[in-house]
């Protein structure tokens with residue numbers, strides 16, 4: 001049996017065709033595939049606007065800038081996520097404040113966030129970054145209600161959840177990141193994520209002002225739109241006294257301190273090609289999850305992520321299939337010997353040395369820390385074969401009965 005990783009991309013002949021055709025076209029960056037990918041992605045998620053950027057971390061950074069994070073702002077997020085969810089606040093000079101997770105869903109616990117808000121004077125916190133961890137869609141409607149009570153913005157880190165949805169209180173299916181409840185949402189196209197583009201990221205929003213801001217921030221804060229220019233025609237043309245006429249074609253203005261966070265056109269072509277298979281991939285992930293569910297449901301040594309949006313429906317996107325067990329290290333090593341490379345998501349961000357320097361310490365979030373000591377992500381990717389999955393499950397059962 002060849003090595004089985006926890007996640008793996010799949011590249012088809014049409015993906016290769018899509019990329020190579022861009023290589024011989026006129027545009028290697030910011031060509032027609034960028035807009036095509038953005039439009040198709042926005043349509044897939046059900047958001048009005050999408051902005052493609054160089055990776056998910058850049059997407060978080062620009063989303064935090066567009067949300068207006070500034071030095072002294074305080075933003076709440078979960079400790080159980082990839083560190084970038086928190087780091088984007090630091091890039092803008094803000095403070096990260098963590099709140100503990102729900103031990104059953106492994107998501108940021110809204111009741112912990114509410115308690116934090118109630119314990120502090122109003123306007124202490126400016127925003128919340130909930131994460132659709134493992135692909136489990138956050139009940140964003142509930143977070144919106146809470147954020148509105150306190151005048152806060154929401155950035156949804158939906159990197160794990162393209163295609164996931166939850167049902168809101170009106171019975172409407174809301175796709176993760178569709179911009180109905182969160183102000184901004186972000187995605188990553190790293191090879192382990194649902195849609196692989198090598199590197200790549202996307203920001204979605206329904207807010208036109210935020211959208212326009214993101215477009216300029218992606219490319220140095222430069223605008224070429226004549227209606228937005230603030231300098232005079234005289235300055236732009238270099239012609240003394242010139243007051244009427246049009247701005248010359250070369251002229252552009254840098255109005256904000258932006259970045260070069262552009263995606264290349266061939267990455268966009270790969271993303272667009274992969275997006276065509278997104279539904280298929282998601283269905284396969286759900287199928288794999290059901291097989292794991294069945295295998296572990298009567299096993300009292302294993303706990304799975306509990307799907308509990310009260311009586312309402314949801315679709316989990318299964319970026320990860322996480323189990324919890326007492327001897328996590330033992331199982332990890334046992335599987336590794338059998339060429340099965342399970343992974344751990346995540347070491348709590350507040351315990352990373354960088355965040356410990358900011359004053360966070362062991363014991364701050366007991367549920368997140370307990371979760372970390374037991375969690376293991378099993379192989380989960382569309383091309384995992386039935387035979388491979390059966391092998392994984394058999395090895396887990398053997399390990400557990402040998403103890």
Ligand SMILES: *Cc1c(COP(=O)(O)O)cnc(C)c1O
Pocket residue numbers: 055056057058081082084085131157159160187188189190199200201
């Ligand atoms: C992958 C990921 C990111 C960062 O995306 P990159 O494209 O690797 O920069 C951010 N948040 C979460 C939850 C992720 O899984």
